[in-house]
Amino acid sequence: MVAATKTRMQIRIDPKLKEEGERLFRSMGTDLSSAVSMFVAQAVHEGGFPFRPVADPLAAAVKAAESEPAEYVGSTQDVKDMIDAL
Template identity: 30%
Template sequence: MSTTKKKPIHISVDEDLKEQAELLFNDLGLNMTSAINVFLRQAVNEQAIPFEIRKINSETLQALKDVENGNLRGSFSSVKELMEDFNA
């Protein structure tokens, strides 16, 4: 039996996020403590955050907003037309 000492971590998170996370973890057979321990162990094992974190540039952010708002350009009739627009 392991005699590893445990130390509590106190964090504050958005109430909705916590509820959604608890539902997900429950579906995965985990509780919040187990899920956080999995994250921490994986971070230590990889010596990094165990998923990609990146900043979205302003053009990508605007494109995502355009898609969400239905502000899309018309379709292209050929790859050439698409590439001309892309390179413009």
């Protein structure tokens, strides 16, 4: 008898999120099960989440922006010039 090389895992997920995930990963040439396996493998490799989790991404972005020095912008042309300088 050959030992199983994989084990079954059951998770609960919002049906719409599951459908969107299946569609996304199918468009990338894989499936949801393989994507979950890749996520877990990467987390084990890194010793934690393979991304920086935040409670509220918008709040984190605002906090990061607030830590930047404020700069006065006098006109829309000044904004365009600032963007062009990036």
